[in-house]
Amino acid sequence: MATNPVKFINETRAEIAKVVWPTRREVVLTTVMVFIMAALMATFFSIVDLVIRQGLQFVLTYFGS
Numbered sequence: 001m002a003t004n005p006v007k008f009i010n011e012t013r014a015e016i017a018k019v020v021w022p023t024r025r026e027v028v029l030t031t032v033m034v035f036i037m038a039a040l041m042a043t044f045f046s047i048v049d050l051v052i053r054q055g056l057q058f059v060l061t062y063f064g065s
Contacts, residue, residue: 022030
């Protein structure tokens with residue numbers, strides 16, 4: 001089915017005009033929040049990894065032969 005390229009371009013422009021773009025402040029704020037959450041999650045999983053590693057090492061030392 002053939003589509004008229006001019007109609008397609010006009011419809012695309014109409015759809016792009018409907019997009020609500022975020023403000024600079026919103027972009028900066030959400031970017032900072034993403035970095036903070038990534039740092040918190042990295043810290044959390046590092047602590048969990050440390051606890052599991054220490055617990056496993058204790059179990060293997062205590063019950064190992």
